[in-house]
Amino acid sequence: MGGLSVLSLSGLPEVGQGENLAQLIVGAAGTIADGTIVAIAQKIVSKAEGAVVRLADVTPSARALALGERQGKDPRAVQVVLDQSARVIRAERGVIICETHHGFVCANAGVDASNAVESDTLILLPRDPDESARQIRANLRALTGKNLAVLITDSFGRAWRNGQLDIAIGCAGIAPLDDWRGRVDSFGRELRATWLATVDGIAAATELARAKDSREPVVLVSGLERLVTSEDGPGARALVRAASEDLFR
Amino acid sequence: MGGLSVLSLSGLPEVGQGENLAQLIVGAAGTIADGTIVAIAQKIVSKAEGAVVRLADVTPSARALALGERQGKDPRAVQVVLDQSARVIRAERGVIICETHHGFVCANAGVDASNAVESDTLILLPRDPDESARQIRANLRALTGKNLAVLITDSFGRAWRNGQLDIAIGCAGIAPLDDWRGRVDSFGRELRATWLATVDGIAAATELARAKDSREPVVLVSGLERLVTSEDGPGARALVRAASEDLFR
Numbered sequence: 001m002g003g004l005s006v007l008s009l010s011g012l013p014e015v016g017q018g019e020n021l022a023q024l025i026v027g028a029a030g031t032i033a034d035g036t037i038v039a040i041a042q043k044i045v046s047k048a049e050g051a052v053v054r055l056a057d058v059t060p061s062a063r064a065l066a067l068g069e070r071q072g073k074d075p076r077a078v079q080v081v082l083d084q085s086a087r088v089i090r091a092e093r094g095v096i097i098c099e100t101h102h103g104f105v106c107a108n109a110g111v112d113a114s115n116a117v118e119s120d121t122l123i124l125l126p127r128d129p130d131e132s133a134r135q136i137r138a139n140l141r142a143l144t145g146k147n148l149a150v151l152i153t154d155s156f157g158r159a160w161r162n163g164q165l166d167i168a169i170g171c172a173g174i175a176p177l178d179d180w181r182g183r184v185d186s187f188g189r190e191l192r193a194t195w196l197a198t199v200d201g202i203a204a205a206t207e208l209a210r211a212k213d214s215r216e217p218v219v220l221v222s223g224l225e226r227l228v229t230s231e232d233g234p235g236a237r238a239l240v241r242a243a244s245e246d247l248f249r
Numbered sequence: 250m251g252g253l254s255v256l257s258l259s260g261l262p263e264v265g266q267g268e269n270l271a272q273l274i275v276g277a278a279g280t281i282a283d284g285t286i287v288a289i290a291q292k293i294v295s296k297a298e299g300a301v302v303r304l305a306d307v308t309p310s311a312r313a314l315a316l317g318e319r320q321g322k323d324p325r326a327v328q329v330v331l332d333q334s335a336r337v338i339r340a341e342r343g344v345i346i347c348e349t350h351h352g353f354v355c356a357n358a359g360v361d362a363s364n365a366v367e368s369d370t371l372i373l374l375p376r377d378p379d380e381s382a383r384q385i386r387a388n389l390r391a392l393t394g395k396n397l398a399v400l401i402t403d404s405f406g407r408a409w410r411n412g413q414l415d416i417a418i419g420c421a422g423i424a425p426l427d428d429w430r431g432r433v434d435s436f437g438r439e440l441r442a443t444w445l446a447t448v449d450g451i452a453a454a455t456e457l458a459r460a461k462d463s464r465e466p467v468v469l470v471s472g473l474e475r476l477v478t479s480e481d482g483p484g485a486r487a488l489v490r491a492a493s494e495d496l497f498r
Contacts, residue, residue, distance in 0.1 A: 246409060
């Protein structure tokens with residue numbers, strides 16, 4: 001009998017640029033038990049890091065003007081999406097699927113207007129979400145003395161299936177993948193390729209613990225202490241499949 | 250502050266063809282609280298339904314012989330995969346990605362040799378996992394008098410990202426998707442297209458509650474009673490994106 005519990009954290013204030021998220025989280029949570037996984041929605045990480053762009057400051061390129069025209073989008077917003085992209089993978093039916101500079105494949109390169117404080121502001125993904133997770137983890141350790149893991153999560157669509165799931169775009173202090181390939185099942189036979197995206201599974205669960213319109217961007221996961229490591233580990237970068245190994249790009 | 254708890258169920262016996270899963274689950278769990286989500290790994294549903302094939306009974310077609318040769322697989326196993334597929338989407342590097350008759354896109358059409366009782370046996374996906382979920386739910390209701398939701402889960406790979414996640418291939422008594430599109434965020438602005446694959450998020454969490462080599466194919470999820478419905482609902486079929494709407498097939 002194993003299990004986990006997933007609890008959203010209430011009482012976090014609105015996050016502005018330059019704020020110390022670890023301090024806000026500890027302030028709202030009080031004590032956090034050793035081995036807790038602290039999952040933080042990307043938006044507040046980006047806001048704290050100032051990863052935002054004002055549309056008024058953007059001059060669209062000819063490419064952004066053409067793409068915005070074809071896809072029915074503000075060309076300035078399209079320019080921001082292009083700036084965040086290594087390449088555009090699909091642009092159809094008003095959807096622009098990009099490969100970000102991190103290697104994530106997602107709509108609009110993860111650029112988001114919702115939950116921005118000013119209505120002409122776009123929120124970008126953190127420049128290096130694994131580094132963001134490592135810094136927040138170090139700050140949490142300094143404040144609490146506890147060994148915690150940190151996930152940074154965002155909602156991504158999927159190929160083939162309707163609906164979005166939260167995934168981990170950054171992590172520290174946890175093994176992002178649990179590799180059972182080559183291990184045997186309960187009958188002693190080798191398991192089918194089984195390579196669990198542990199941190200994506202945790203991220204998916206965090207979304208269930210909060211309402212999308214609530215101000216609960218932080219979720220605490222307990223019961224998975226076995227997955228929490230002393231070192232920061234490889235980060236969510238390990239979940240990015242190289243384009244050369246991807247059958248669907 | 251919201252949350253959920255995810256607990257794997259111990260004490261289930263090995264499941265054979267024709268067995269009543271609801272009875273086995275209630276026997277192992279004792280009482281189950283109203284509004285609990287009962288997530289069941291596909292393998293025991295398939296075993297109970299007799300959705301298995303003996304390799305010795307399979308005669309590979311010319312296509313299966315050729316594909317098996319190219320991909321280094323037993324042509325009889327390839328024949329079983331082809332029989333379960335509406336079409337083969339990719340066949341490269343020893344991986345055969347199929348669209349199943351249900352519309353699922355996954356490796357080997359979900360056909361699996363691991364956790365089979367006999368080593369020459371392949372386990373297929375249930376013929377209609379939503380119907381399987383509805384039947385198990387009705388049996389659970391008859392045994393317990395409780396309004397429960399049932400998920401049937403399996404581990405699928407993803408495009409673009411390493412590692413697998415459990416998803417819901419069947420469900421009953423729960424809304425499979427939570428549609429926030431058009432609703433406004435906490436600042437009154439319209440949310441980015443937000444259409445949560447609720448049952449996939451729950452399925453992803455169940456995998457974290459058990460060890461892959463354990464005999465704990467059933468996981469009980471509480472705290473999400475708000476998602477449990479009186480009617481069976483549309484099932485996991487609602488998560489299957491039509492090929493005509495899919496940019497990646």
